[in-house]
Amino acid sequence: MRITRRQGLVAAAAILAAPRIGFAQGQARPLRFVVNVGLQNLDPISSPSFVTRNFGYMVFDTLVSLDGKGEYKPQMLEGWEVSADRLTWKFKLRGGLMFHDGQKVTSEDVIASLKRWGSRDSIGRRLMAATAELTADGPDAFTLKLSRPFGGVIDALGKPSVHVPMIMPARIASATPPTQQVAEIVGSGPYVFQRSEWVPGDRATFRKFDKYVPRSEPADGLAGGKIAKIDRVEMLTMPDIALRYAALTRGEVDYLEYAPVDLVPRMRRDRNLVFAQASGRANLMYAVSINHFQAPMDNVLVRRAIQQCLDRGEVLAGAGFGGDLGKPDCTSMFMCGAPFENKGGSDAIANPSIDKAKALLAEAGYKGEKIVVLHPLDSPLLNPFGAVLIDRMKRAGFNVDVQGLEWSAIAQRWVQKNPLDQGGWSVIPVVYTGFDMSDPLSNLGVGFNCTGNQPWGYCVQPMVPAIERFEAESDPAKRRAIAEEIQTFALENATFPIAGQFQSPAVWRAELSGVIDFGFPVMWNIERKA
Numbered sequence: 001m002r003i004t005r006r007q008g009l010v011a012a013a014a015i016l017a018a019p020r021i022g023f024a025q026g027q028a029r030p031l032r033f034v035v036n037v038g039l040q041n042l043d044p045i046s047s048p049s050f051v052t053r054n055f056g057y058m059v060f061d062t063l064v065s066l067d068g069k070g071e072y073k074p075q076m077l078e079g080w081e082v083s084a085d086r087l088t089w090k091f092k093l094r095g096g097l098m099f100h101d102g103q104k105v106t107s108e109d110v111i112a113s114l115k116r117w118g119s120r121d122s123i124g125r126r127l128m129a130a131t132a133e134l135t136a137d138g139p140d141a142f143t144l145k146l147s148r149p150f151g152g153v154i155d156a157l158g159k160p161s162v163h164v165p166m167i168m169p170a171r172i173a174s175a176t177p178p179t180q181q182v183a184e185i186v187g188s189g190p191y192v193f194q195r196s197e198w199v200p201g202d203r204a205t206f207r208k209f210d211k212y213v214p215r216s217e218p219a220d221g222l223a224g225g226k227i228a229k230i231d232r233v234e235m236l237t238m239p240d241i242a243l244r245y246a247a248l249t250r251g252e253v254d255y256l257e258y259a260p261v262d263l264v265p266r267m268r269r270d271r272n273l274v275f276a277q278a279s280g281r282a283n284l285m286y287a288v289s290i291n292h293f294q295a296p297m298d299n300v301l302v303r304r305a306i307q308q309c310l311d312r313g314e315v316l317a318g319a320g321f322g323g324d325l326g327k328p329d330c331t332s333m334f335m336c337g338a339p340f341e342n343k344g345g346s347d348a349i350a351n352p353s354i355d356k357a358k359a360l361l362a363e364a365g366y367k368g369e370k371i372v373v374l375h376p377l378d379s380p381l382l383n384p385f386g387a388v389l390i391d392r393m394k395r396a397g398f399n400v401d402v403q404g405l406e407w408s409a410i411a412q413r414w415v416q417k418n419p420l421d422q423g424g425w426s427v428i429p430v431v432y433t434g435f436d437m438s439d440p441l442s443n444l445g446v447g448f449n450c451t452g453n454q455p456w457g458y459c460v461q462p463m464v465p466a467i468e469r470f471e472a473e474s475d476p477a478k479r480r481a482i483a484e485e486i487q488t489f490a491l492e493n494a495t496f497p498i499a500g501q502f503q504s505p506a507v508w509r510a511e512l513s514g515v516i517d518f519g520f521p522v523m524w525n526i527e528r529k530a
Contacts (some may be wrong), residue, residue, distance in 0.1 A: 006380025029528075030205075030232035033255035033521050034244055038201030038237040040408040042193070043181040045120050048454075049411050050433070054257070054521050055235065057222070058206050059100070059187035060166035063091070064158030066435075068221035070281070070339075072158040075215070076105070076167060076188075080154075083109035086474070089144040089153055090137070096213030099169055100192045102455030107136040112170035114157075120178035120331050123156045123165040123439070126471050130334050149512025150443065152475035159442060160222055161435035161520075179415065190214070190228040190524050191265065201408050204235045219525040221518050224236065229514070230529040231489060239378045248273070251509060257521055258381060258506040267507060274515070276506040277328065280337040281434035282519025283327070286315055286499035289428040292457040293417055297371075301364035306427065307349055308357035309392040319384040323500035330501040333445055333487050339436035340480060345488035349498070357396035368399045371426045372415070376407040381504060386429040388412035389499070393427075410458050415454070429499075433519055440470055440483050446471050456496070463489040 035054055041047035044056030056248045065075040074080070078094040086156060097105035111134050119126035123185045128134075132147035144153070145480055157165055169186050185193045191206035198204050214225035236253060241260045245251040249270065259267060259275065267273050275307040276282075288306060296302045317327035330336035331346035336363065373390055375383040393400050403425075410428060419425040432444060440446045450459040461485060511529045516522040 014407040017099045028231055030234050031230040031255075031365060031523060031526060032234045032236055032237045032245070032253040033257065034236045035257045035521070035525060037376070037407040039204050039235065039412065040240075041181055042185050042199050043176075044162075044164050044166050045117050045178050046181050046415075047411065048415065050520065053162055053164060055193075055204060056164055056166050056187075057189070057521075058191045058233065058235070058523060059189045059193045060164075060168065061097075061187065061189045061226075062158065062164060062166055062222070064154055064218040065159065065223040066158055066221055067223040068516075072154045073217075073220075073223040075158075076101065076110075082153075082233075086149065087146045089146075091142050091144070092453070093467050094215070096141075097184050097188055098211050098213075099188045100209060101169070101186050102211075102259060103169065104139070105167065105188050106139045106170075107142040108139075108166055109138060109173070110142055111169045112173040113167045114165060116173045116176070116178050117163060117165040118239075119158045121159070121165070121295075121442075122451070123152070123159055123441040124163070125191045125451055126441060126447075126467075127149070127176050128151065128473070129157045147381075148473070149472040151470075151472060151479065155439065156441075159439075161433055161442070188212070189225045191233060199408070202237055207231060207234045219514070219516060221516065222522065226524040228524055233523050241380050248509065249508065251292050255506065255508040255511055255515075255521065255523075257506055258504045260380065261325070261504065264325075264505075272510050273507050274510050274512075278517050278519045279503060280510060281335060282437045283337065283434050283501050283503050284381075284431050285335060285434065285437050285501050286312075286429070286431050287321075287437075288389065288497045288499060289414070289444070289456055290458075290494070290496070291424070291426050291431045292459075292495075294424060294426050295419060296366060296369050297365065299364050299366075300493055301360050302366060303497070304348075305357040305360040305366075305396060305398075306393070307491075307494045308352045308360060309354070309389065309396050310349070310497055310499040311352050311388075311392065312498075315385055315388050316500040316502055318388040319381065319502075321504070325503050325505075327501040331516075333437065333443060333490055333496075333498055334440065334483060335434040336501055338434050339476075340438060340483040342480070342484040342487055344484035344486075347489035348491050354392060354396050354490075355391075361397050366397070368397075370401050370420060371398050372401045372403060372420050372424065373427045373429075374410045375402050376410055376429065377404045378406045381431050382407065382429050385387045385431070385499065389427075389429050405440060417457075435519060440467070441484050443490075443496075445498075446486055449495070458460060458493070458495040460489050460493045460495065463493075 015398040039051045063076045081090045118124035130150040133145040190212045194205040208228040208231045217224040313328040332341045334340035375386040448454045514525040
C-alpha cells in the first residue's frame with residue numbers, strides 16, 4: 001500500500017527516537033546508499049534485477065562504458081581496431097587490470113565472460129550468433145570475427161543495464177551456466193565485496209580495492225576514472241519508506257536510489273538534500289511481464305486485454321508520479337526522449353479502457369481461467385503499480401489469484417517455467433530503466449523474441465526478419481525506421497505491455513561531492529566535503 005505524504009511525515013517523526021544506524025568506534029564513516037529492494041542474487045548475468053546490476057558495478061568492470069553524453073568509451077580496453085568491412089574487431093586490454101584474488105585479467109577471462117553473457121542476454125545472444133570466432137591474441141588482446149554484419153558491436157559490449165557484460169575470471173565464468181548463480185564473487189572493479197558481512201535482503205558491504213588502477217580520464221557517467229575515494233561502502237535495504245526519509249535527513253544514510261515520491265515536495269525544500277536531474281534514458285518505464293508459456297496468456301487477445309487494463313494516467317497517479325514526474329502520454333516502447341522514440345503501433349494503446357479489455361476477453365473465449373499475479377509488496381515503486389493493475393484486471397473480468405511477496409522471492413520465481421500449481425506465474429508488474437528499454441535489442445518486449453531464453457517466452461515470427469535487419473544495420477536513420485516497424489509488431493502482439501514512463505529521482509546528502517548523476521547508483525568518485 002502506498003503511504004500518503006502525511007503518513008510518511010508522521011511515521012518519520014515517530015521513528016526519530018529509534019536506535020540510529022551506527023558504525024564501529026574509530027572506523028572511518030562509510031558511504032551508505034539505500035537500494036529499492038533487497039539483494040538476494042549476486043550474479044549480474046543470472047539475475048535480471050536492478051539491485052544485482054547495482055551490486056555488479058561495485059565489484060566488476062566492463063570492457064566498454066557509456067558516458068554521460070550517451071557515448072561509448074573504452075573502460076577495461078585500451079582501444080580497438082575494426083576492418084574496412086567491419087567484420088573483424090581487434091581489442092587490446094589496458095594495463096594494470098587485476099582481479100580481487102590477485103590474478104591478472106587476461107583475454108581468456110574476457111572471452112569466457114563474454115560467452116557466458118552471450119548465452120543469457122538479449123543483445124549478447126544476437127552478437128554471439130553473428131560471431132564466427134572469438135579468439136585470444138595473447139594475454140592482453142583478443143579478436144572478434146563476425147560471420148555477418150552486426151551494427152552494434154560496441155553498443156553490445158557497453159550495454160549499461162540488465163544484463164551487463166561484466167568480466168569475471170574464466171575459471172568461474174566457464175564453470176557456471178548463465179542461469180545459475182556463480183558461487184564466488186571475484187571482480188576487478190573499484191570495490192571488493194565483503195561476503196562475510198552480507199545479510200541477504202538487508203545489506204551488503206564493500207571495501208576499496210587498493211590495487212585497482214583507474215583510467216586517467218575524469219569520471220563521466222559509467223566511463224572514465226573509477227576512483228574509490230571512500231574506503232568503505234554499504235548497500236542497505238529499508239522497505240519502510242518513512243525510515244528511508246528519516247535516515248537520510250538525519251545523515252545516517254547518504255544516498256537513496258529512489259526518493260519517496262510522496263515526500264518529494266518537502267525534500268526539495270531541504271537545502272541539505274540534492275536531487276538527481278538525469279532524464280531521457282535515465283527515466284523509468286512501468287510494464288507488465290507476461291508469461292507467454294502459460295495458458296491463457298499464450299492467446300494474443302488475452303494479452304491485448306491486459307494491455308487495455310493499463311491506463312497510464314491512473315497507474316502513474318496511483319504511484320504518485322503526477323506533475324513533472326510522469327509522462328502518461330508516452331506510447332513508445334523505446335522511451336520518449338530517447339533515440340528510438342516513435343509512434344509505430346501506438347494507436348493500439350493510445351486510449352486503453354476496461355470496456356475494450358472486456359470485449360477482447362469475450363472475443364478470446366476466456367472462461368475464467370486463473371491468472372496468477374505476483375505482487376511485489378516491499379517495493380515502493382512496484383507495490384502501488386501492482387495495486388492499480390490488479391484492480392483493473394478484476395474489473396475487466398480476469399480471475400486473479402494475487403500472491404503478495406517480497407521482490408526477492410518474486411525474482412527467484414520469475415526466471416522459472418513452473419506450472420501455476422507448482423509456483424508458476426502469469427503476470428508480474430515490473431519497472432525498467434530507459435537504459436534497458438530504449439534499445440530494441442535490449443528492450444524486454446523485443447530483444448528476446450523467439451529465443452526461448454527467458455520464461456516470458458514470446459515469439460512473433462514476422463518480427464524476426466525486422467530485428468535481423470536492425471541488428472545488421474549501422475546507419476542511424478535506417479535503424480530508427482526499422483525500430484518503428486519492430487515496435488508496431490510488439491504492441492500489436494502485446495509482448496511486454498508498457499504502463500507509463502516517469503522519473504523517480506535519486507536523492508543524496510549535500511555534503512557529498514563528485515556524485516555522478518547518471519540514472520542509477522554510481523558509488524565511485526564520491527567524497528565528503530570538508
